[in-house]
Amino acid sequence: MPLSTSSNFARPDDAFRAIVEAHRGFTDEQSADFDAALVLILANHIGDIDVLREAILLARRRMIDGQQQQQQQQQ
């Protein structure tokens, strides 16, 4: 089963807010700790190494896009 990137929540704003609000009141360090736990919990729930690897690649592309944007701004 490939990684699903279609919208799976009936109310996507609720999901986004739930994650945002979970971080409220945390320092950056605490937020990073929290995210680490959340990622592991969700990864285990998915339980499919191929889907996980695909998700990692999709997330990594943000980093590459981000770096390119930074480089373009510096130029």
Added chain:
Amino acid sequence: MAKANTHQAKTQFGYRRHPDQDRPGQSAAEHPVVVVGAGPVGLSLAIDLAQRGQHVVLLDDADRIGEGSRAICFSKRSLEYWDRLGVGDRMVDKGVVWSVGRIFHGEQQLYQFNLLPEDGHKRPAFINLQQYYAEAYLVDRIGDLPEINLRWRNKVTALERRNDSVALTIETPEGAYRLHAQYVVACDGARSSLRQMVGADFAGQVFEDQFLIADVKMTAEFPTERWFWFDPPFHAGRSALLHRQPDDVWRIDLQLNRYADPIVEKKPENVRPRIARMLGHDKFEFEWISLYKFQCRRMDRFVHGRVIFAGDSAHQVSPFGARGANSGLEDAENLSWKLDRVLRGASPASLLESYHVERSLAADENIRESTRSTDFMAPNSHQEARLRKAVLSLAKETEFGKRMVNGGRLSVPCSYDSPLSSPDADAWRGGPLPGCSMLDAPVTTPKGEQAYLTDAFRKGGTDFTLLSFSNGAAIEAPVGVKDIRIGGKDGLADPAALTAKRYDAEPGSAYLLRPDGYVAARFRRPTREAIATALSRSQGLN
């Protein structure tokens, strides 16, 4: 430091002049196989080859068995191999049997595991035994085998590779002499000098964190289990291991930081308070103290023409997981039958390439597993540390968290994706796949004696063996192939039906086993032709 005299086995041996040393320069003695290094791997390999009828010269540059406990955990697989070499009982009788491990975080137990939760196996998951005992018992066994000529204080100083042989120059207390060998097997350890002589590199990863090993002698009430701590109260922020050995000796392994000064940290007066904090008392004596860094690395090729590498000389792993000595013993059992066949002319020299293919796959697996354990114990970045912290914390309340905690994944036999295996042609729901190690199971002999499948394999002569499950019609094994029959007249009984279950066998099923106990092929409805084809394939004949 000196080891306490707690064992009776002989550990010191004299140099003895051999007539090979008296031959004039141009007529060096010729031998079929020279094994270099009398550690657990070289000793076991020499015994295996000798039991197959080969004459072996075994050289060691020292005159004694190495000091210190060093490798202590020997796996079920290694014990089954040592059974075949005639030393299994002695190892197990002296060793401390264990199968349970516990993982703690701080003062709290996160979980426990059992490495062999089922009955019906001759050998336990592991024994702990000081390496010097294992070596002493193997040396004793060599005393029964006139095919082996063990030469202490014989140090190889030069190696010349020729088309049809290898010429060795060997230094002794009475000067140098030369030998010619058809094959040389280098079992001379992680700092292998033969590896340098063939000009091979040894690439991999060095881990910066340092670990302190202290073997202490004390009477203690801890159970015979492997205890591993992350961030224990007695050694804040780092990991610790406690494990029992024979003679009231306990292995303690403490993670230090990468900046610790080895000379300072090794001093007994500095180690003592650390151990006392852990144990809550200081009623112990030191047997051995060692401080080390891990390296995980391997040779690119294990076979360099007529010079073959086995054990630590070929691959090195971190110690968490008991993958060093055990994987070296698996090298020995993989190599010996192949080398024997090549020396007898029964298989082409290309069969030795399968040793490289199979055992370098195993080395990669062992390096991967032990690197993961090491990285979990000593995270490389803040984010890695953060993920580990999340896993340890999740492990307190979730099953998946417990399974992610990596305090060492202990050695199990590797499965080979091998040119010697014939892929399944039939449907199987379980049982060992071609390329996997045979499984043990309880059986009853026709005389009514309780035995094990591994006994039957050993007594059959540790050769190619057809393990068949009777359906009334006898399958004929090809010429030279040994036979183990389950069920039927004269066959072994399977009273608990565990053999059939572990092999997913129906009446008529058959497994072709290699001399190292690995599955070469399996059949639901074996034909002579299919067995013969699989046999030639596993012998490297086609």
